[in-house]
Amino acid sequence: MPSNDSSATGLSFEQIRQYRPLEARHAIRQGDWPRSTAGLSDGYAQANLAIIPARYADDFLRFCMANRAACPLLDVTQPGDPHPVSLGEDIDLRSDVPRYRIYEHGRLVAEPGEIGEFWQDDLVSFSIGCSFSFEGALMRDGIELRHITHQRVVPMYRTNIALVGAGPFTGTMVVSMRAMPPRDAIRAVQITTDMPSVHGAPVHLAEPGQIGITDLMQPDFGDPAVIEDGDIPVFWACGVTPQVALMNAKLPFAITHAPGHMLITDIPNSRLKYR
Incomplete structure (x- = not known):
């Protein structure tokens, strides 16, 4: 998550959080x-990414449509096209x-800051709605x-x-959980x-054991939870879900965002209501 140490990144969190989406993307x-995008470009949708070879795209599209709470699609590109024009300017x-x-055959092999060297002409990119978008409303x-x-x-x-x-x-x-x-x-x-x-709405409240979570302080992704006296955990479906599905599928090659590091779009969150 962002720190206020500008020496490490060139920008402080307080500086970049004021940027509009295009400015934030350029930075x-x-x-x-290089840090988490939580709290940036308030009022605009952020997206999870899943980028896979075209021969798997139809199955993945059906998977997203069948599991919309976890995988709400915002955009799907044509093979080889890295510019989702429906999501904003100059993306x-x-x-x-x-x-x-x-990922290669379901195994994480690298976490780069850009993927130009990994890009292939048959890659289809799925942009999936992110819970960061409703955080501003909360x-x-x-x-x-x-x-x-x-x-x-977020844990x-x-x-x-x-x-x-x-x-x-x-x-x-x-x-994802917010206490x-x-x-x-x-x-x-x-x-x-x-x-x-x-x-959308949370999928579960309180009683984490009922959905298979044994220790809130040991998340599988993200940072340990911050829980204060009187809090209850509230759980939303998370866009990291397709990453796990990709790992299970063991595709020969796939690219995703790192958890918490999203694509900032030009879509106002207000346009996503009832969509």
Whole structure:
């Protein structure tokens, strides 16, 4: 999660959080912000990425459509095209994410800051809605998000919630967790229910053991949770879910974003309601 140390990145969190999406993408492209995008370009949608060879794209599309809470699609490109024009101006998927993950046969082999050298003419890119998009709405309503307050990556967990499989893609849901008082949890449900393009309402509240989570302080992705007295954990479907499906499918080659390091789009979050 961002720090205020500008010497390490060229920009402080307080500087870049004021940038509009195009400015933020250019800073990321130039290597000035290699950190989490949580809290950046408030009011605009961010996206998870899954980039795979075209021969697997139809199955992956069916997988996303069957598991929309975890994989709400915002855009699918033509093979070899790194510019999702429906998402914004001058977007280059090869460089506009702070950190990527490269998989070979389901195994993580690299985490580069740009992927030009890995790009292939048959790659199809799926941009998937991200829970960062509804965080701004929660904060504007006065709900504190502890991972942003403490400048951490939101904690994410594998669960026992089964997904609908398609071709080689299968697995269980990954969820992100935000701890908050029960009164805020009720309001969070109300706010996010009408935002299905960015995961919608929570899939579970409290009792993490019921969905297969044994220790909230040991997330599978992201940073350890910040939980205060009186909080309950609130769980949303997470866009890291397709990464796990890609790992399970053991494709010969695939690219994703690194958890917490998203593509910032030009789409106002207000356009994603009821979509």
